Amino acid sequence: MLQLANVTKRYGNLVAVDGISLEIRRGECFGLLGPNGAGKSTTMSLIAGLRVPDAGSISLDGQSLVAGRADLRLALGLVPQHVALYTELSAEQNLRIFGELYGLRGAELRARIDEALAAVQLTDRRRDLVKTYSGGMARRLNLVAALLHRPKVLLCDEPTVGVDPQSRNAIFEYLERLSREGLTIIYSTHYMEEATRLCSRIGIVDHGKLHALGTLDELLARLPFEEEIRFPADAVTAPFAAALRPHGELTTAENAHRFRPAAAYKLSAFFALAESHGLPGRLFTSQRPTLEAVFLHLTGRSLRE
Ligand SMILES: Nc1ncnc2c1ncn2[C@@H]1O[C@H](COP(=O)(O)OP(=O)(O)O)[C@@H](O)[C@H]1O
Ligand SMILES: [Mg+2]
Structure with a gap:
């Protein structure tokens, strides 16, 4: 399209x-x-x-x-990153201006304004000036302003x-x-x-x-791995960490360890290794990786600043 x-x-x-x-x-x-x-x-x-x-x-x-x-x-309708509204006007007046820009008039415009305000729960604030709105309310209004012309x-x-x-x-x-x-x-x-x-x-x-x-x-x-294993940082001994390193990627973040097994390394082998170091399975949670891991893998950078 x-x-x-x-x-x-x-x-x-x-x-x-x-x-x-x-x-x-x-x-x-x-x-x-x-x-x-x-x-x-x-x-x-x-x-x-x-x-x-x-x-x-x-x-x-x-x-x-x-x-x-x-x-x-x-x-096309664009909801810009930076809210673009007239703060000295009400929500209703703002939508009227946007609607008229798109050629809407009269009863049709009024109906669409009512619908837009209701859709984002601003009906009861319609006559209040946008400068009195919270950031979230202004964002909601900014969104429906881009949709008036369908x-x-x-x-x-x-x-x-x-x-x-x-x-x-x-x-x-x-x-x-x-x-x-x-x-x-x-x-x-x-x-x-x-x-x-x-x-x-x-x-x-x-x-x-x-x-x-x-x-x-x-x-x-x-991603070259299917599961991530997480565990609290204090649950892991130095010998266990050393034994683990050849089998994947071990990182520490936010007081928790995260292990990403290499493709050939089985979860069962991981748990057996942990047991042999006196670390019971309940310390570990395995989970599906997220897009954050994909981003890191593809760009070498973190999504978060
Ligand atoms: N008007 C501009 N003049 C010069 N550089 C710009 C301008 N707008 C954006 N940039 C630069 O272009 C790059 C992409 O910006 P932008 O498209 O705003 O990224 P994003 O929306 O993903 O944060 C950034 O490095 C930004 O500093
Ligand atoms: Mg941007």
């Missing part, structure tokens, strides 16, 4: 988006996962037409978006950063509902938990490059 082919964007000498090619399918929620500075916002702004790529092409249903056709742009594709650029848990949940539930109803969503985030929960396919980006793309299972399958 939406196609990026070799899209590149530079700011001076810095290559912010470096030859990204991908295709977003109709009705999917596609995640763009990467740390700060990866090029997510630049990619979003290129798709939304706020910036022009230095190279490559972006097309929607086979028609070039870069050519700047206004009718094609109407098919775009075919919603671009959500880190919509939950700095948001309280209640608003975050409201945003998530609303996006999940929109997704179930068939809206195509591109969701950028540096939180792997969000990408895991919301997105059917995920692209991993860093330094402007797309490092991998796939479903969660496909991405996890790129």
Whole structure:
């Protein structure tokens, strides 16, 4: 449906988006996962037409978006990373301005404003000035402002950063509902938990490059291990750690050890080794790795700063 082919964007000498090619399918929620500075916002702004790529092409249903056709742009809605609202106006007045920009008028506009406010639980605050809103309320309003014209594709650029848990949940539930109803969503985030929960396919980006793309299972399958074993740091003796090292990767983080067995090393062998060092199995928990491990494996860096 939406196609990026070799899209590149530079700011001076810095290559912010470096030859990204991908295709977003109709009705999917596609995640763009990467740390700060990866090029997510630049990619979003290129798709939304706020910036022009230095190279490559972006097309929607086979028609070039870069050519700047206004009718094609109407098919897109962008929720920008930084809240873009008039703080001296009410929620209702803000939505009226956004709706009119998209050519909505009269009863239709009023109905869509009512629907938008209800969808993110702001109906009873509709006449209050946005400057009196919490960060989470402003984020919710920012989200529905991008949907008033009923775009075919919603671009959500880190919509939950700095948001309280209640608003975050409201945003998530609303996006999940929109997704179930068939809206195509591109969701950028540096939180792997969000990408895991919301997105059917995920692209991993860093330094402007797309490092991998796939479903969660496909991405996890790129790891050379299938399970991670965790145990408290104080439960492990130096001889055990030394015996373990040849069989995988042992790391210490947040007062806990984490062992990632090499592909050929069986969990049963691990537990036998632990027993022989007087360490009972109950000290250990084994779990499926996360996207964090995939990111580390592919880029050599951590997602978290
Ligand atoms: N307007 C700009 N001028 C110069 N450099 C920019 C500008 N916007 C972003 N950058 C740089 O481009 C890179 C990608 O930024 P951005 O797309 O905002 O990443 P992300 O959204 O993943 O954090 C970063 O190194 C950032 O500092
Ligand atoms: Mg950004």
